[in-house]
Amino acid sequence: MNPLELVRAQPGPAFTVTLDGREIEALPGQSVAAALWTAGVTSWRSTRGAGRPRGVFCGIGVCFDCLVTVNDRPNQRACLVPVRPGDTIRTQEGTGHDD
Amino acid sequence: MTDRPHLAVIGAGPAGLAASLAAAARGIRVTLIDAGAMAGGQFYRGPAPGLGARRPQALHHQWRTGDRLARGLAGHVTAGTIEHLTDHHVWCVERQSDGFAVHALLGPEQERPVTVGVDAVLLATGGYEKVLPFPGWTLPGVVTAGGAQAMLKGSLVVPGRTAVVAGTGPLLLPVATGLAAAGVDVAALVESADPKALLRGTGDAKAFLERARALAAQPGKVAEGAQYAAQLVRHRVKVMARHTVVEAHGEERLDAVTVAALDGDGRVRPGTERRIPCDTLAVGHGMLPHTDLAESLGCRVDGLDVHVDEEQRTDVPGVWAAGETTGIGGSALSLAEGHIAGRSVAARLTGAEPDPREWAAVAKSRTRMREFFAALDTVYVPPAHWTEQVTDDTVVCRCEEVTGGEIRRAVGELGAGDVRTVKLLTRAGMGWCQGRMCEPAVAGLAGCAQTSARRLLARPVPLGVLARAEEDLAGAEEDLAGAVEDPDEPGGPGASEDD
Known part of the structure; x- marks a missing residue:
């Protein structure tokens, strides 16, 4: 059983986005974070100070741990931003403004 | 016409929905403003429509109530009696001479x-x-219990294959059973409290009697707990009470x-x-x-909760509050409070004195739910000496x-005795989340x-928006065609606990 089977989901057609240039599949309606989890990715940011990896923590837009660069806009909360066909997602280093 | x-109802969870429906049904023009793409808040969060879930209730304990509220809202939106603004992140409500200006930012950006x-x-x-x-705890793969649930309910995803669910509180039960139902191997449910203490004479006799009375008044809630217990057994989830x-x-x-066992004082048992x-x-x-x-x-806040009176009014004229912003107490309490607030608004804004007898049954349910959660609060507490693990x-x-x-140095060597001083000395709480995540810990370490x-602003706001705020007070100029009173008022208070 997986979550999609549990609720008998019939999602719309999957589409492709990229994470650091690598193609991954996403489903309509998912957040960027959900698409990354589905692709087996759980961290996509390194912190400003110690450069430690971070991903989803609160999942509802409160903690700002899941910040990511989407279509060249840094510091987007991956748990809130809906994933869209053709999105270019990039892991974010530090403030996101250096690269 | 208008x-x-x-x-303005801010937040479309259980309290906001119940309030909107109660007020709109009584002739009030309601604008329901919410950060989500769909109504429901965290509790009734449903899968995104694009995911085509045909059985979304498999992930919900109270699906029917949520569905009824959503249909009630849809009816009012069609009739023009409620305007529902989705993806609106409210950052400030400003008092003005003739009312209020609600400032929001649009969309996920x-x-x-x-x-x-x-x-x-x-x-x-609501709450967080x-x-x-x-x-x-900062490692990827460590998520909040509610976050795991939100990602599962909203996007139908799980973070991994094998999970431990831990901490304290009634939320851990639906999170553990939800993850297990979604195919995750839940290796353990680690609860620092001893839920059996709810039914036992621990603590002083008065506390025990109050707990017993509050529980006896909520047979539905006790049954709900039993259902979760059965599901944990079915999914072979090992429950470790008094562990952390x-x-x-x-x-x-x-x-x-x-993980480790806790002793009677809330300390980790060595070995x-x-x-x-x-x-x-x-x-x-x-x-x-x-x-x-x-x-x-400028509303009065008692401890961490917005203070309200019997009608759910804050002490600022024209401002009501309902649901978990007034104290954590679950969805049924939020529904009751929202309903009462909506009725009070409807009377007060039309110059009438509300008659509390009209909502006496809901008020009684509100009292019982508050007592129930007060009883839970005496049992579900973090280990007394949790700071020793930090x-x-x-x-x-x-x-x-x-x-x-660094925080201990600020407290011990520099004499910081409160969260604000620790923040000034260490920057703890000064980042993106504005201390929402670390405040309880900093307070604990500071004693x-x-x-x-x-917080002056409820969320980060671009400077350009702040500079323009003064010019943008045009207000919503939506002409609503005549009041449509809904005789069959949808989403009455949460007296009925479905499922």
């Missing part, structure tokens, strides 16, 4: 500003999860946790540590109310990467009680 009094002018405001901003720190997670392990992501391999830890230590908007309006190199403020050692934070 002479009808205009109410939160850059485009919108302002709605109204006669009265009902705050139904409290998580106390321990070594390794002492460390999360891993380099780039979580690969195991160490009881054991390691559980897992790629996911869903952890939470209770909930905290979102009170930023109330605070910037090593000096444990990151406490996740945003600014401030460690336990003071957590108080309301008095």
Whole structure:
């Protein structure tokens, strides 16, 4: 059983986005974070100070741990931003403004 | 045309929905403003429509109530009696001479500003999860219990294959059973409290009697607990009561946790540590109310909760509050409070004195639910000595990467005795989340009680938006065609607990 089977989901057609240039599949309606989890990715940011990896923590837009660069806009909360066909997602280093 | 009094309800969870329906059914023009793409808040969060879930109720305990509220809202939106503004992130409510200006930012990018002018405001901003720190809690794979649930309910995804669910509080039960139903191997449910204490004579006799009375008045809630217990057995989830997670392990992501037993004083029993391999830890230590908007309006806040009277009015004229912003108490209490608030608004904004006898049954349910949650609160508390697990190199403020050692130095050597002074000395609480995540921990390490934070703005706002705020007070100029009273008022109070 997986979550999609549990609720008998019939999602719309999957589409492709990229994470650091690598193609991954996403489903309509998912957040960027959900698409990354589905692709087996759980961290996509390194912190400003110690450069430690971070991903989803609160999942509802409160903690700002899941910040990511989407279509060249840094510091987007991956748990809130809906994933869209053709999105270019990039892991974010530090403030996101250096690269 | 638009002479009808205009109410802004902020938050479309259980309280905001119940309030909107109650007020709109009584002739009030309601603008329901919510950050989500769909109504429901965290509790009734449903899968995104694009995912085509044909059986969404499989992930919900109260699906029918949520569905009924959603249909009630849809009816009012069609009739033009409620305007539902989705993807609107409210950052400030401003008092004006003739009412209020509600300032919001549009969409997930939160850059485009919108302002709605109204006669009265009902705050139904809900709550968020409290998580106390321990070594390794910033590792990817460690998520809040509510976060794991939100990602599952909203996007139908899980973070890994093997999970430990840990912390304290009633939320851990649906999180553990939800993950298990969705195919995750839940290796353990680690609860620091002893839920059996709810039914036992621990603590003083008075506390026990109050608990017993509160539980006896809520047979539905007791049955709900029994259902979860049965599901845990069915999914073979090992329940470890009076245990706590002492460390999360891993380099780039979580690969195991160490759990240990607690003694009667809430200290880890030496020698009881054991390691559980897992790629996911869903952890939470209770909930905290979102009170930023109330605070910037100048509403009285008692401890962490917005103060309200019997009608759910705050002490600021024209501002009502309902649901978890007034105190954590679950969805049924939020529904009752929202309903009462909506009825009070409807009377007061039309110059009438409300008659509380009209909602006496709902008020009685509200009292019972408050007593029930007060009883739970005496049992579901974090381990008394949780700060002993926070090593000096444990990151406490996740945003600014401030460690336990730095906070202890600020307290011990520099004499900081409160959260604000620690923040000034260490930057703990100064980052993106504005202290929402680390405040309980910083207060604990500083040895003071957590108080309301008095944040001026409820969320980060682009400077350009702040500069323009003055010019944008045009208000929502929507002409609503005549009041349509809905005789069959949808979404009455949550007296009926479905499923």
